[in-house]
Amino acid sequence: MAAREMYELSGAVFEKSCDLMRSLPPDLFAELCQQSIEHLQCQDTGIDQTLLCQRFQAAGVDTNMNEVINVINDVNYLFSTAAKHKLSTETLLNTFASHYKLPKPTLQVIRHVWNEEGKNLSDVEGSRDLLPAARLLDFHWKVGMAVSSDGCKSLNHPYVTVELKVADHSGQVQNKVFEMTIPEFQNFSKQFKEMSAALENV
Structure with missing residues:
Protein backbone atom coordinates (compact mmCIF):
# COMPACT_ATOMS: atom_id res chain seq x y z
CA MET A 1 0.00 0.00 0.00
CA ALA A 2 1.39 3.41 -0.94
CA ALA A 3 2.28 5.98 1.70
CA ARG A 4 -0.29 8.35 0.20
CA GLU A 5 -3.06 5.80 0.80
CA MET A 6 -1.92 5.28 4.38
CA TYR A 7 -2.01 9.04 4.85
CA GLU A 8 -5.59 9.19 3.57
CA LEU A 9 -6.60 6.51 6.07
CA SER A 10 -4.92 8.05 9.08
CA GLY A 11 -4.66 11.78 8.36
CA ALA A 12 -7.74 12.95 10.21
CA VAL A 13 -7.13 10.54 13.04
CA PHE A 14 -3.51 11.33 13.83
CA GLU A 15 -3.33 15.05 13.34
CA LYS A 16 -4.90 15.81 16.73
CA SER A 17 -2.45 13.59 18.66
CA CYS A 18 0.85 14.48 16.99
CA ASP A 19 1.68 17.26 19.43
CA LEU A 20 1.41 14.84 22.35
CA MET A 21 3.41 12.17 20.50
CA ARG A 22 6.16 14.72 19.82
CA SER A 23 6.32 15.73 23.48
CA LEU A 24 6.54 12.20 24.95
CA PRO A 25 9.97 10.92 26.01
CA PRO A 26 10.93 7.92 23.83
CA ASP A 27 10.69 5.46 26.74
CA LEU A 28 7.11 6.48 27.53
CA PHE A 29 6.11 6.41 23.86
CA ALA A 30 7.67 2.93 23.61
CA GLU A 31 5.63 1.82 26.63
CA LEU A 32 2.46 3.11 24.99
CA CYS A 33 3.29 1.35 21.71
CA GLN A 34 4.02 -1.94 23.46
CA GLN A 35 0.72 -1.82 25.37
CA SER A 36 -1.09 -1.09 22.11
CA ILE A 37 0.53 -4.07 20.37
CA GLU A 38 -0.29 -6.39 23.29
CA HIS A 39 -3.87 -5.16 23.29
CA LEU A 40 -4.29 -5.73 19.56
CA GLN A 41 -2.91 -9.25 19.95
CA CYS A 42 -5.28 -9.82 22.93
CA GLN A 43 -2.30 -10.58 25.19
CA ASP A 44 -2.95 -7.98 27.87
CA THR A 45 -5.54 -6.91 30.42
CA GLY A 46 -6.29 -3.59 28.80
CA ILE A 47 -4.55 -0.21 28.64
CA ASP A 48 -4.79 1.74 31.88
CA GLN A 49 -5.28 5.28 30.57
CA THR A 50 -5.29 6.76 34.08
CA LEU A 51 -1.88 5.29 34.87
CA LEU A 52 -0.47 6.42 31.51
CA CYS A 53 -1.77 9.94 32.07
CA GLN A 54 -0.14 10.03 35.51
CA ARG A 55 3.16 8.74 34.11
CA PHE A 56 3.12 11.31 31.28
CA GLN A 57 2.39 14.15 33.70
CA ALA A 58 5.07 12.94 36.15
CA ALA A 59 7.56 13.14 33.27
CA GLY A 60 6.64 16.79 32.77
CA VAL A 61 4.34 16.32 29.77
CA ASP A 62 1.50 18.85 29.74
CA THR A 63 -1.53 16.67 28.98
CA ASN A 64 -4.92 15.57 30.28
CA MET A 65 -7.05 12.41 30.26
CA ASN A 66 -8.89 13.26 27.02
CA GLU A 67 -5.62 13.80 25.14
CA VAL A 68 -4.20 10.53 26.50
CA ILE A 69 -7.33 8.63 25.45
CA ASN A 70 -7.06 10.15 21.97
CA VAL A 71 -3.40 9.19 21.60
CA ILE A 72 -4.13 5.63 22.79
CA ASN A 73 -6.87 5.32 20.17
CA ASP A 74 -4.62 6.80 17.49
CA VAL A 75 -1.65 4.53 18.23
CA ASN A 76 -4.02 1.54 18.16
CA TYR A 77 -5.30 2.78 14.79
CA LEU A 78 -1.74 3.25 13.49
CA PHE A 79 -0.74 -0.34 14.18
CA SER A 80 -4.06 -1.96 13.28
CA THR A 81 -4.18 -0.15 9.91
CA ALA A 82 -0.55 -0.95 9.18
CA ALA A 83 -1.18 -4.62 9.99
CA LYS A 84 -4.36 -4.77 7.94
CA HIS A 85 -2.49 -3.53 4.86
CA LYS A 86 0.72 -5.43 5.71
CA LEU A 87 2.83 -2.29 5.45
CA SER A 88 6.59 -2.52 5.40
CA THR A 89 8.50 -0.66 8.08
CA GLU A 90 9.80 1.85 5.56
CA THR A 91 6.36 2.62 4.14
CA LEU A 92 5.00 3.18 7.63
CA LEU A 93 7.88 5.42 8.64
CA ASN A 94 7.93 7.41 5.39
CA THR A 95 4.25 8.24 5.85
CA PHE A 96 4.64 9.60 9.35
CA ALA A 97 7.98 11.26 8.74
CA SER A 98 6.65 13.22 5.77
CA HIS A 99 3.13 14.09 6.92
CA TYR A 100 3.39 14.41 10.70
CA LYS A 101 6.95 15.61 11.30
CA LEU A 102 7.47 13.23 14.20
CA PRO A 103 10.92 13.54 15.80
CA LYS A 104 13.59 10.98 15.01
CA PRO A 105 13.46 9.26 18.47
CA THR A 106 9.70 8.72 18.06
CA LEU A 107 10.17 7.28 14.57
CA GLN A 108 12.91 5.01 15.91
CA VAL A 109 10.44 3.64 18.48
CA ILE A 110 7.90 2.95 15.72
CA ARG A 111 10.63 1.31 13.61
CA HIS A 112 11.72 -0.95 16.47
CA VAL A 113 8.17 -1.95 17.48
CA TRP A 114 7.10 -2.65 13.89
CA ASN A 115 10.27 -4.60 13.08
CA GLU A 116 9.69 -6.75 16.17
CA GLU A 117 5.90 -7.14 16.05
CA GLY A 118 4.66 -6.15 12.60
CA LYS A 119 4.71 -9.62 11.05
CA ASN A 120 2.98 -11.24 14.04
CA LEU A 121 0.33 -8.53 14.10
CA SER A 122 -0.26 -8.84 10.36
CA ASP A 123 -0.64 -12.62 10.73
CA VAL A 124 -3.22 -12.11 13.50
CA GLU A 125 -5.08 -9.68 11.25
CA GLY A 126 -5.47 -12.43 8.66
CA SER A 127 -7.99 -14.24 10.86
CA ARG A 128 -9.91 -11.30 12.33
CA ASP A 129 -10.41 -7.56 12.30
CA LEU A 130 -7.68 -5.85 14.33
CA LEU A 131 -10.01 -3.91 16.59
CA PRO A 132 -10.71 -6.31 19.47
CA ALA A 133 -14.16 -6.41 21.00
CA ALA A 134 -14.65 -5.49 24.64
Whole structure:
Protein backbone atom coordinates (compact mmCIF):
# COMPACT_ATOMS: atom_id res chain seq x y z
CA MET A 1 0.00 0.00 0.00
CA ALA A 2 1.39 3.41 -0.94
CA ALA A 3 2.28 5.98 1.70
CA ARG A 4 -0.29 8.35 0.20
CA GLU A 5 -3.06 5.80 0.80
CA MET A 6 -1.92 5.28 4.38
CA TYR A 7 -2.01 9.04 4.85
CA GLU A 8 -5.59 9.19 3.57
CA LEU A 9 -6.60 6.51 6.07
CA SER A 10 -4.92 8.05 9.08
CA GLY A 11 -4.66 11.78 8.36
CA ALA A 12 -7.74 12.95 10.21
CA VAL A 13 -7.13 10.54 13.04
CA PHE A 14 -3.51 11.33 13.83
CA GLU A 15 -3.33 15.05 13.34
CA LYS A 16 -4.90 15.81 16.73
CA SER A 17 -2.45 13.59 18.66
CA CYS A 18 0.85 14.48 16.99
CA ASP A 19 1.68 17.26 19.43
CA LEU A 20 1.41 14.84 22.35
CA MET A 21 3.41 12.17 20.50
CA ARG A 22 6.16 14.72 19.82
CA SER A 23 6.32 15.73 23.48
CA LEU A 24 6.54 12.20 24.95
CA PRO A 25 9.97 10.92 26.01
CA PRO A 26 10.93 7.92 23.83
CA ASP A 27 10.69 5.46 26.74
CA LEU A 28 7.11 6.48 27.53
CA PHE A 29 6.11 6.41 23.86
CA ALA A 30 7.67 2.93 23.61
CA GLU A 31 5.63 1.82 26.63
CA LEU A 32 2.46 3.11 24.99
CA CYS A 33 3.29 1.35 21.71
CA GLN A 34 4.02 -1.94 23.46
CA GLN A 35 0.72 -1.82 25.37
CA SER A 36 -1.09 -1.09 22.11
CA ILE A 37 0.53 -4.07 20.37
CA GLU A 38 -0.29 -6.39 23.29
CA HIS A 39 -3.87 -5.16 23.29
CA LEU A 40 -4.29 -5.73 19.56
CA GLN A 41 -2.91 -9.25 19.95
CA CYS A 42 -5.28 -9.82 22.93
CA GLN A 43 -2.30 -10.58 25.19
CA ASP A 44 -2.95 -7.98 27.87
CA THR A 45 -5.54 -6.91 30.42
CA GLY A 46 -6.29 -3.59 28.80
CA ILE A 47 -4.55 -0.21 28.64
CA ASP A 48 -4.79 1.74 31.88
CA GLN A 49 -5.28 5.28 30.57
CA THR A 50 -5.29 6.76 34.08
CA LEU A 51 -1.88 5.29 34.87
CA LEU A 52 -0.47 6.42 31.51
CA CYS A 53 -1.77 9.94 32.07
CA GLN A 54 -0.14 10.03 35.51
CA ARG A 55 3.16 8.74 34.11
CA PHE A 56 3.12 11.31 31.28
CA GLN A 57 2.39 14.15 33.70
CA ALA A 58 5.07 12.94 36.15
CA ALA A 59 7.56 13.14 33.27
CA GLY A 60 6.64 16.79 32.77
CA VAL A 61 4.34 16.32 29.77
CA ASP A 62 1.50 18.85 29.74
CA THR A 63 -1.53 16.67 28.98
CA ASN A 64 -4.92 15.57 30.28
CA MET A 65 -7.05 12.41 30.26
CA ASN A 66 -8.89 13.26 27.02
CA GLU A 67 -5.62 13.80 25.14
CA VAL A 68 -4.20 10.53 26.50
CA ILE A 69 -7.33 8.63 25.45
CA ASN A 70 -7.06 10.15 21.97
CA VAL A 71 -3.40 9.19 21.60
CA ILE A 72 -4.13 5.63 22.79
CA ASN A 73 -6.87 5.32 20.17
CA ASP A 74 -4.62 6.80 17.49
CA VAL A 75 -1.65 4.53 18.23
CA ASN A 76 -4.02 1.54 18.16
CA TYR A 77 -5.30 2.78 14.79
CA LEU A 78 -1.74 3.25 13.49
CA PHE A 79 -0.74 -0.34 14.18
CA SER A 80 -4.06 -1.96 13.28
CA THR A 81 -4.18 -0.15 9.91
CA ALA A 82 -0.55 -0.95 9.18
CA ALA A 83 -1.18 -4.62 9.99
CA LYS A 84 -4.36 -4.77 7.94
CA HIS A 85 -2.49 -3.53 4.86
CA LYS A 86 0.72 -5.43 5.71
CA LEU A 87 2.83 -2.29 5.45
CA SER A 88 6.59 -2.52 5.40
CA THR A 89 8.50 -0.66 8.08
CA GLU A 90 9.80 1.85 5.56
CA THR A 91 6.36 2.62 4.14
CA LEU A 92 5.00 3.18 7.63
CA LEU A 93 7.88 5.42 8.64
CA ASN A 94 7.93 7.41 5.39
CA THR A 95 4.25 8.24 5.85
CA PHE A 96 4.64 9.60 9.35
CA ALA A 97 7.98 11.26 8.74
CA SER A 98 6.65 13.22 5.77
CA HIS A 99 3.13 14.09 6.92
CA TYR A 100 3.39 14.41 10.70
CA LYS A 101 6.95 15.61 11.30
CA LEU A 102 7.47 13.23 14.20
CA PRO A 103 10.92 13.54 15.80
CA LYS A 104 13.59 10.98 15.01
CA PRO A 105 13.46 9.26 18.47
CA THR A 106 9.70 8.72 18.06
CA LEU A 107 10.17 7.28 14.57
CA GLN A 108 12.91 5.01 15.91
CA VAL A 109 10.44 3.64 18.48
CA ILE A 110 7.90 2.95 15.72
CA ARG A 111 10.63 1.31 13.61
CA HIS A 112 11.72 -0.95 16.47
CA VAL A 113 8.17 -1.95 17.48
CA TRP A 114 7.10 -2.65 13.89
CA ASN A 115 10.27 -4.60 13.08
CA GLU A 116 9.69 -6.75 16.17
CA GLU A 117 5.90 -7.14 16.05
CA GLY A 118 4.66 -6.15 12.60
CA LYS A 119 4.71 -9.62 11.05
CA ASN A 120 2.98 -11.24 14.04
CA LEU A 121 0.33 -8.53 14.10
CA SER A 122 -0.26 -8.84 10.36
CA ASP A 123 -0.64 -12.62 10.73
CA VAL A 124 -3.22 -12.11 13.50
CA GLU A 125 -5.08 -9.68 11.25
CA GLY A 126 -5.47 -12.43 8.66
CA SER A 127 -7.99 -14.24 10.86
CA ARG A 128 -9.91 -11.30 12.33
CA ASP A 129 -10.41 -7.56 12.30
CA LEU A 130 -7.68 -5.85 14.33
CA LEU A 131 -10.01 -3.91 16.59
CA PRO A 132 -10.71 -6.31 19.47
CA ALA A 133 -14.16 -6.41 21.00
CA ALA A 134 -14.65 -5.49 24.64
CA ARG A 135 -13.29 -8.12 27.01
CA LEU A 136 -14.30 -9.06 30.54
CA LEU A 137 -11.28 -8.73 32.83
CA ASP A 138 -12.82 -9.27 36.26
CA PHE A 139 -16.19 -9.98 37.87
CA HIS A 140 -17.35 -9.39 41.45
CA TRP A 141 -20.72 -9.61 43.16
CA LYS A 142 -22.09 -9.11 46.67
CA VAL A 143 -25.47 -9.42 48.37
CA GLY A 144 -26.90 -6.45 50.24
CA MET A 145 -30.14 -5.14 51.69
CA ALA A 146 -31.99 -2.43 49.76
CA VAL A 147 -32.33 0.89 51.53
CA SER A 148 -32.90 2.86 48.34
CA SER A 149 -32.50 1.49 44.85
CA ASP A 150 -33.77 1.92 41.31
CA GLY A 151 -33.83 -1.84 40.81
CA CYS A 152 -35.47 -2.87 44.09
CA LYS A 153 -38.71 -0.97 44.57
CA SER A 154 -39.42 -2.34 48.04
CA LEU A 155 -37.06 -1.53 50.87
CA ASN A 156 -35.58 -4.17 53.16
CA HIS A 157 -35.35 -6.69 50.33
CA PRO A 158 -32.06 -8.34 49.34
CA TYR A 159 -30.34 -7.38 46.10
CA VAL A 160 -27.11 -8.24 44.32
CA THR A 161 -24.52 -5.68 43.24
CA VAL A 162 -22.44 -6.79 40.25
CA GLU A 163 -19.17 -5.09 39.30
CA LEU A 164 -17.58 -5.82 35.93
CA LYS A 165 -14.10 -4.71 34.93
CA VAL A 166 -13.92 -4.53 31.14
CA ALA A 167 -11.46 -3.40 28.49
CA ASP A 168 -13.28 -1.73 25.59
CA HIS A 169 -12.31 -2.07 21.93
CA SER A 170 -9.50 0.48 22.37
CA GLY A 171 -8.13 -1.32 25.43
CA GLN A 172 -9.23 1.29 27.94
CA VAL A 173 -10.23 -0.26 31.27
CA GLN A 174 -13.60 0.67 32.75
CA ASN A 175 -15.67 -0.50 35.71
CA LYS A 176 -19.40 -1.16 35.25
CA VAL A 177 -21.61 -1.51 38.33
CA PHE A 178 -25.30 -2.49 38.39
CA GLU A 179 -27.86 -3.96 40.76
CA MET A 180 -30.22 -6.90 40.33
CA THR A 181 -32.99 -8.39 42.37
CA ILE A 182 -32.40 -11.92 43.64
CA PRO A 183 -34.62 -13.49 40.90
CA GLU A 184 -32.79 -11.44 38.25
CA PHE A 185 -29.42 -12.61 39.58
CA GLN A 186 -30.62 -16.23 39.69
CA ASN A 187 -31.63 -15.97 36.03
CA PHE A 188 -28.29 -14.30 35.24
CA SER A 189 -26.43 -17.15 36.96
CA LYS A 190 -28.50 -19.76 35.13
CA GLN A 191 -27.60 -18.22 31.76
CA PHE A 192 -23.89 -18.32 32.68
CA LYS A 193 -24.18 -22.01 33.55
CA GLU A 194 -25.89 -22.67 30.20
CA MET A 195 -23.13 -20.81 28.36
CA SER A 196 -20.48 -22.77 30.22
CA ALA A 197 -22.17 -26.07 29.34
CA ALA A 198 -22.45 -25.05 25.68
CA LEU A 199 -18.77 -24.08 25.53
CA GLU A 200 -17.73 -27.47 26.88
CA ASN A 201 -19.29 -29.01 23.77
CA VAL A 202 -17.47 -26.71 21.34
